[in-house]
Amino acid sequence: MTNVSVAKEDVATSDELVVLRSVNKHFGALHVLQDIDLTIARGEVVVVIGPSGSGKSTLCRTINRLETIDSGTITIDGKPLPHEGRELARLRADVGMVFQSFNLFAHKTVLENVMLGQVKVRKADKKQAEEKARALLDRVGVGTQADKYPAQLSGGQQQRVAIARALAMDPKVMLFDEPTSALDPEMINEVLEVMQQLAREGMTMIVVTHEMGFARSAANRVVFMADGRIVEQAAPDQFFSNPRSDRAKDFLSKILHH
Amino acid sequence: MNVLLDHLADFREGFVGTVLLTLASGLLAMVLGVIIAGFRVSPVPPLRMFGTAWVTLFRNTPLTLLFLVAWFVVPVVFAPGLSPWMKALLALSFYTSAFVCEAVRSGINTVPMGQAEAARSLGMTFVQTLRLIVLPQATRTVVAPLSSIFIALTKNSAIAGAFSVTELFGWQKTMSDQGYAIAWIFLWVALGYLVITFSISGLFRLLERRLGVAR
Structure with missing residues (x-):
């Protein structure tokens, strides 16, 4: 992966596949995404977790412009998201999306x-x-x-x-919007296994999920969202064993002990 | 009593006239209606506005008024030299297209949002999404109201008779002018219309059954 002869900045820019810069979105009076900055590198698996209503699904859907944003920029592989039309369609073809309700x-x-x-x-x-x-x-x-x-x-x-x-x-990147939330418990694993295999093969993935086991085992990075903001991001080990923010501690204590 | 037998050729001509006018304007209304429905759900605001204006105009105007416009305004302003049959076709199909559009739009609304989202996220354009994913799934819901719309169209085509287009209802006027008993004339005319409308509802029932199996 490392290429010594290339300057460091070049590596950094070409490795950034999805970049969100101060993205804001409102649903009426509700500020669902507040100044979101997020960079996803090529081959990275990022798991987005957080309480419901925290804006994580919306975040996922803005990346292929199923939801429009009010301000900020989103670029995919160096290209900013175009407006609705042929060009956007072309870009969406490079961004795979898996929905909670399958939508076959x-x-x-x-x-x-x-x-x-x-x-x-x-x-x-x-x-x-x-x-x-x-x-x-x-x-x-x-x-x-x-x-x-x-x-x-x-x-x-x-x-x-x-x-x-x-x-x-x-696709260059795959978006998973709560892919296992509508499944019976015994079917969750068969889907997670496929996703895990994908992650091992080096697919760039952004996964919104409540499956902490998947986050632990497959993610390179966990992004914790609450109330429309990214509160904390860290490697999974670090996040689950030693969350820094109170909001994350509170969230983890609610879901991990029962 | 012998009004039908005495004037069978005229009756047949009127019957065929009604069938042809209904078929042609039904077809044109269908095409226009689907396109306008596409406009009404499109992401482009000017197209949506055009679609809304179209439906508002043609659904809320009395059909007789549209015939008058087709006869006296269209030739002067848009296209001179149209035959009466063409003018009747335009008036009937534009009027009916507004109703077709709304039926199709209600069908589109029954297709879950996720279907279109999945299509768009695969990189399909709006037109592809509508044509390949949404409209085929809307068809089932649209069939029943469409059959009513086409039956209404059949009966509406009688107005063309008053504008000297050869069709079934016009035959009635010719016959009563010749002094035949009005009750018999109306009976035969009504039977003629029944044949057409029953065929339409039969056809659509068949269509409904076939689409039901396909799922």
Whole structure:
């Protein structure tokens, strides 16, 4: 990874994949994102945690502009987020997103779900798209379900298809917006395992989650949000064993002891 | 009693006229309605405004008034030399498109927001999202109200008869001018309309059943 011959600044800038600078957003009177500064390096896995209503999902959704921001800048791979239109569409194709409620296309089969983006957005050849889709479905362990409709699958299977659908676009970064929050407990692990594997393979990931186990084992960095602000960020070991802020201590004491 | 048999050719001509006018304006209304519905949910404010204005104008104007405009204003201001049939087509389809638009829009609103968000996050454009993801899923909900709209269109096409377009209802006037008993004339005209409207509701019921299986 280190390249000695390149100047230090160059390494730093080219390694910054997602950069948020003093991002602010309001929902009416509610100031959901307050002066958010966050930089995510290429290959980094960042887990965003915090109490509900802290703005972590909103933060995740601003990164591919599913939510617009009121002020500040967001750049992805050096390019600022464009306004709604073709250019934004092109940029979104490079940013994979996995939703809490899966959002698989209900009228398409599992296979079609994973092929659609490749064919319609990347203009890939149908045959190649199908091959890739089948390979990805195998990789996330739902290869045998390819011809079923999403409604015929369990939640865990649907979410793994959703991950495959996002991966089919060869994204530079993957956003996970509470990917396991709508799942039955016994299905959470099968999704987390896929995510863990992705993290090991070096995918850049921003994960909003309540799964502290995943944060501990897969994250390079934990970002703790409360009331629209980033209160604390640290390596997972440090954050979980020795949180600095009272807000984080309070939060951890509530979720870790019961 | 023999009004139908005596003037079968005229009746057939009127019947075919109504069918053709209904088909053509239904088709045009469908195309316009879907496009305008797309405008109304688009992220571009001027398009949304245009869509809202279109629906407000054509849904709230009496159809007879639209016919008068098509007959006396459109030729002067926009397109001179339109045939009466074309003018009737324009008036009927613009009027009906406003209702189609609102039916389609209500269908679009039944598709969960997450479907469009997932499509957009894959990098689909607005038009792709609408065409590939949202509209196909809205179809099921839209079929039932559309059948009512097209039945209304069939009956509305009778107004064209008053503007000397050859269609079923116009036959009635010709026949009563010739002194035939009005009750029989109306019976045959009504039967003619029933054939068309029953066909429409049958067709849509079939469509509904097929879409139901597909899910």
